[in-house]
Amino acid sequence: MKKLALLFVVFCFFLKPHAQEVSPILFIYDASGSMWGKLEDRTKKEIAADVLAETVGNLPENQDVGLLAYGHRKKGDCDDIEYLVDLKNHSKAKIINGVKEINPLGKTPLARSATIAINSLKENKTKATIILITDGIESCDGDICDVVSKAKLEGIEFKLHIVGFGLKEGEKEQLKCAANAGNGSYHDAANASGLQEVLTEATSQTVDGPKGNFSIYATKNEQPVDAWVRAYKKGTKEEVDAGRTYRDTSFLYLPPGKYDLQIQPLENTRIKGTSLTVESIEGRMGHETVSFDGGKINIITLNNGEGWDCTSKIMTKSGEVVGGSRTYGRPKIIEVNAGVYDIELVALRIKGLHTTYKIEDVEVQSGKTVEAKHEFKSGIALISVSGGGALVDATVNIKDKNANKGVTGGRTYTSPNNNPKEFILNPGVYEVALKALTEGFRGKSETFTMEIKQGETFTKTINF
Known part of the structure; x- marks a missing residue:
């Protein structure tokens, strides 16, 4: 038994883990004569060669890369298509040097190039990610979308991305169709930075990755x-x-x-x-x-069943503020992009620990209005201070008793317009501290506890 265990340990020591399969990437490169056209004072050939070299250089070490080019040997020949670097190639330098040495001359046989690439996968019983870079549309007989669709029906496994380099609107439909049929994406690139960006994305979305769902x-x-x-x-x-x-x-x-x-x-x-x-x-x-057409949010803010003035802040789920306004006690309609938002409401004039409320996950659909409604609750405290038959100016500090936290304060002054002093408060139990400021009563103080109930008024008179 011990010998068997020893043999098992030795076997595991020498057994190399099976590396995860990485399927090859095949670049189909446009070497048609139009690649001598310029973008940003450089030829498309120069831009494509430099960007492709950088893209290939950034690929993982274990990534096999092949190169197929069309239009690089003869003018007007729809069959001028050649594998410059085989799919089993491990050398990035071969790809980089191969692209730099290409001399654009000929036509744009997209369907025939795709056929040759796909047939090579079928013959070698392998799968691959194919990335076609073209600055023009089909100039020979053939429909690349039809070629790709039929190959998929045969069960040939590949993913096709197509990069339109400097193409105009109206020239892309067949290419988009082919990319979609090939379980890949069509990408537009208008300049060098755009080409670099889309090639980076295309090489990351390989046939080995999970299919989009x-x-x-x-x-x-x-x-x-x-x-x-x-x-x-x-x-x-x-x-x-x-x-x-x-x-x-x-x-x-x-x-x-x-x-x-x-x-x-x-x-x-x-x-x-x-x-x-x-x-x-x-x-x-x-x-x-x-x-991205706007939808609307109808914000309704109430206090004890009546319209109430509040501020509103509309935020995306990532926290970006995209809108907001005061309601002034009336329904407020705000237009935003379609999406899901959180709405933060702050009641004005009401004091307490429950004057802010967040309505979460408000879904706005384009062309529609969704209602976002919240009702705050409050009661009123009327605090009067007097002494010697006259009104007394005093400071008033109010603290939430349960939370032991100050919520508001003020002064009564000596005017009947302000004494009694009115406070609008959330329902709850509060501790009130008074300190007289009027000459003759200065320094005198009083404390008491009050309970505020929703919709009711609490009245208290302190006589020094």
């Missing part, structure tokens, strides 16, 4: 809006996933549970970000269409 679509005035989406575990700052809509749909992977989503537009700076709480359910595809 929650989609987000953002709009303003019924038009799609490019926006960042970040998901946090509900009530925390722990980020679970993030993505970008690119005026289309962003897919996140959210394990079963509740999440706070922060959605921040990346265009039209007049649009403010918004937030909402969602739930991801096992085995179900979740979706939210986020409209």
Whole structure:
């Protein structure tokens, strides 16, 4: 038995742990003649080569990377497509040097390039993340969306991201269709920094990662809006996933549970970000269409059933203040972006420990009005001070007895307009301390306890 145990220990010592499989990334590179066009005083070829080199250089050491290029050898040849670096390549330098040596010449055979890339996966019985970078649309016969859709029906496993580099509106539909069919995303890049950003994101969303199970679509005035989406575990700052809509749909992977989503537009700076709480359910595809069209909150503040003047502060779930106003005792309608908010109300003139109230998780939907209502409670204390047949000026300090905390104070003065002194207080038990200031009574003091009841008036006269 001891020998068996020893053999087991020796076996475990020499057994190497199985490394987690990391599928290759294949870049399909646009070497068509239009890559000599300029952006920011540099050719798109130079920008793409530099950015791709930096992106590849930042990939993990165990990441295999391949490179396929089209249009780099002949003008007008739709079959000018070549694997420059094989998928099993471990060398980042091969990719970087290969891109720098490319001389853009030819056409843009997107469908044929995708076919060659996908067929190589099928032949090698492997899966991969494919990232296609193009500055133009299909210029040969073929439909890349159709190619990708049919490959998926065959069960070929891959994820396709497409980066449109300097493309115009109206040139992207087929590319978006292909990316969607390939379980990936379409990304726009207008300059070097934009290209770096989207390539970083694309290389992080690989075929090895869990498939998105929650989609987000953002709009303003019924038009799609490019926006960042970040998901946090509900009530925390722990980020679970993030993505970008690119005026289309962003897919996140959210394990079963509740999440706070922060959605921040990346265009039209007049649009403010918004937030909402969602739930991801096992085995179900979740979706939210986020409209940046305004919804309305009808804030109603009462005191003992009557309208009461209060201040309001509307905050996102992350604590950002997005609106607020005084109610002046009347319903107050405030327009904000659609989302989920907390509303902090502060009652004016009422004193005590319950003059602030937070209404949580008020959901505002675009084009709709939601009511946010709260009723405060109070009673009145009338405190009069006199002596020798005349009114006496005295300081008044009121403390909540149970909490042993001061809540308000004042002076009675010697005018009948202010003596008795009126205090509007939350219901409760209070300790009152008086100290006379009028000559002849200066220094005299008195204390007493009073109970304030909702809607009732407590009257007390102190005669020095």
